[in-house]
Amino acid sequence: MMEKSGPPLTAPVEDYLKTIFEIEVADAAGSGRREHPPAAGTNEIAQALGIAPASVTGMLRRLAEQGLISYERYRGVRLSDAGRRAALRTIRRHRVIEAYLTSALGYPWDRVHQEAERLEHAASDELIDRMAAAIGEPTTDPHGAPIPTRDGTLDARPLLALVDVDVGHVVRIRMVGDRDPERLRYLAELGVTPGADVRVVARAPFGGPITLRIVREGSEGSRVTGRSGRSDRESAIGPSLAAQVFVESRRKREA
Amino acid sequence: MMEKSGPPLTAPVEDYLKTIFEIEVADAAGSGRREHPPAAGTNEIAQALGIAPASVTGMLRRLAEQGLISYERYRGVRLSDAGRRAALRTIRRHRVIEAYLTSALGYPWDRVHQEAERLEHAASDELIDRMAAAIGEPTTDPHGAPIPTRDGTLDARPLLALVDVDVGHVVRIRMVGDRDPERLRYLAELGVTPGADVRVVARAPFGGPITLRIVREGSEGSRVTGRSGRSDRESAIGPSLAAQVFVESRRKREA
DNA sequence: AGAAAATATTAGGCAAGACTAAATCTTGCC
DNA sequence: GGCAAGATTTAGTCTTGCCTAATATTTTCT
Numbered sequence: 029m030m031e032k033s034g035p036p037l038t039a040p041v042e043d044y045l046k047t048i049f050e051i052e053v054a055d056a057a058g059s060g061r062r063e064h065p066p067a068a069g070t071n072e073i074a075q076a077l078g079i080a081p082a083s084v085t086g087m088l089r090r091l092a093e094q095g096l097i098s099y100e101r102y103r104g105v106r107l108s109d110a111g112r113r114a115a116l117r118t119i120r121r122h123r124v125i126e127a128y129l130t131s132a133l134g135y136p137w138d139r140v141h142q143e144a145e146r147l148e149h150a151a152s153d154e155l156i157d158r159m160a161a162a163i164g165e166p167t168t169d170p171h172g173a174p175i176p177t178r179d180g181t182l183d184a185r186p187l188l189a190l191v192d193v194d195v196g197h198v199v200r201i202r203m204v205g206d207r208d209p210e211r212l213r214y215l216a217e218l219g220v221t222p223g224a225d226v227r228v229v230a231r232a233p234f235g236g237p238i239t240l241r242i243v244r245e246g247s248e249g250s251r252v253t254g255r256s257g258r259s260d261r262e263s264a265i266g267p268s269l270a271a272q273v274f275v276e277s278r279r280k281r282e283a
Numbered sequence: 284m285m286e287k288s289g290p291p292l293t294a295p296v297e298d299y300l301k302t303i304f305e306i307e308v309a310d311a312a313g314s315g316r317r318e319h320p321p322a323a324g325t326n327e328i329a330q331a332l333g334i335a336p337a338s339v340t341g342m343l344r345r346l347a348e349q350g351l352i353s354y355e356r357y358r359g360v361r362l363s364d365a366g367r368r369a370a371l372r373t374i375r376r377h378r379v380i381e382a383y384l385t386s387a388l389g390y391p392w393d394r395v396h397q398e399a400e401r402l403e404h405a406a407s408d409e410l411i412d413r414m415a416a417a418i419g420e421p422t423t424d425p426h427g428a429p430i431p432t433r434d435g436t437l438d439a440r441p442l443l444a445l446v447d448v449d450v451g452h453v454v455r456i457r458m459v460g461d462r463d464p465e466r467l468r469y470l471a472e473l474g475v476t477p478g479a480d481v482r483v484v485a486r487a488p489f490g491g492p493i494t495l496r497i498v499r500e501g502s503e504g505s506r507v508t509g510r511s512g513r514s515d516r517e518s519a520i521g522p523s524l525a526a527q528v529f530v531e532s533r534r535k536r537e538a
Numbered sequence: 539a540g541a542a543a544a545t546a547t548t549a550g551g552c553a554a555g556a557c558t559a560a561a562t563c564t565t566g567c568c
Numbered sequence: 569g570g571c572a573a574g575a576t577t578t579a580g581t582c583t584t585g586c587c588t589a590a591t592a593t594t595t596t597c598t
Contacts, residue, residue: 129410132387132417133410133413133414133417134413135413139409143406143407143409143410146405146406146407147402147405147406149405150401150402150404150405151398151401151402152398152401154394154398155384155388155398158388158389158390159388162387162388
């Protein structure tokens with residue numbers, strides 16, 4: 029066993045694999061299981077990477093040649109085992125870097141994503157392991173996303189989008205989307221950070237805002253925001269924002 | 284003033300500028316001043332970068348178009364002010380990263396160069412500044428090379444190659460070449476690390492070995508090697524190795 | 539000075555990645 | 569069952585960097 033790791037992957041290739049992986053995960057989570065095996069479409073990939081769909085096709089052929097994906101024209105792609113392993117390696121790098129930057133260097137959580145996006149392609153595995161060790165082998169990044177282990181295991185506990193939580197429930201924030209700095213700053217200001225417990229106080233119909241109350245601060249909260257003590261205010265957030273906040277049910281209903 | 288920084292430079296471009304800068308410095312140091320302005324040759328650059336000379340020509344044209352160098356066919360190149368600034372920025376990144384990796388993450392000094400070589404193109408200036416601050420704003424990297432300041436000032440104190448030191452002199456090791464890991468491990472084992480004082484005990488003629496005795500351990504020594512207490516042994520090193528070790532004269536002659 | 543040696547440059551290619559415009563599949567809808 | 573909409577792929581270019589082989593220029597040596 030122990031397949032050769034082959035030639036090192038280029039940064040664009042790593043980005044494609046990471047993106048395809050994330051699409052597969054989102055598809056699988058989005059609906060129990062949609063089709064038997066979820067496949068990523070050319071357009072989806074193009075949009076996620078911010079490039080033209082036509083550019084994606086060429087790269088998919090190359091990825092297929094390298095055995096990183098299985099690809100049938102017009103049918104979408106699926107990661108091979110090698111491709112999935114490579115994707116997880118890159119995601120691990122990304123998330124360890126994010127965690128390290130906040131823990132060890134005081135980076136604010138809204139800026140680590142951008143920095144990690146570049147460093148993930150340049151850091152050696154040894155560096156990543158040293159970083160992880162230096163901050164106590166974290167299991168999630170600052171936004172709550174789980175960090176794959178060295179051997180490629182990812183804790184894929186199913187989470188619920190805050191937008192889908194019923195009124196009255198108290199839930200614990202587990203993860204928030206990490207891509208938009210402004211959104212992250214806003215959430216931190218509200219106290220919606222991983223580890224916090226919130227109660228859904230109200231939900232306006234027809235895609236209206238969701239009103240919530242922070243029941244307990246997230247452990248990251250004060251470090252992330254520099255502020256604290258605003259725990260018992262209510263805030264209302266729109267559904268598109270609430271769709272990017274993932275929670276774990278606490279199975280506790282209240283009036 | 285305050286010229287636009289323009290589009291970000293690619294990794295190869297940064298490597299060219301860094302290399303040209305280092306050649307200019309070496310030329311200037313190598314002989315008081317050789318010509319009025321030292322110029323880097325195509326071959327030199329190609330060899331330093333490990334690519335074919337013909338490949339260099341094309342890049343030089345592009346660098347000249349971007350105003351980073353001045354270039355006359357068949358005459359060699361010279362960095363423009365913009366080019367020199369960019370080179371110093373890259374060198375600062377490289378050296379801060381090296382210092383950080385050893386200070387904060389326990390990297391051995393023979394492996395930081397390789398890692399920094401990739402990270403220097405991916406790290407933001409903010410990250411570099413945070414790293415520098417985290418380890419107390421070091422002024423040199425682990426090999427003793429001075430770190431350019433944020434505003435592009437480089438301490439260019441003239442150093443002497445150990446190979447040129449006369450017998451009997453005691454000199455302080457200031458800097459060692461950082462490119463070859465094996466060489467670095469060997470030097471560390473000998474105790475030839477920045478900060479150490481050595482006496483040149485003997486020098487065999489016709490390019491023969493140089494015998495030296497460690498008079499005082501370098502401050503980095505024990506951290507770098509993990510060993511210590513071998514300070515009063517004599518060692519003999521060849522001239523090519525001694526050419527990569529730079530010292531500061533202590534102006535003290537002994538029998 | 540004039541030829542040999544060293545140094546540089548052109549010429550012609552290749553691969554990775556990306557783009558636009560123009561086909562071509564698939565699918566959903568009536 | 570057929571057709572339009574949407575998704576995908578092909579065709580044809582471009583840029584960056586690199587390579588080898590052939591040519592040109594400088595330098596050096598006798």
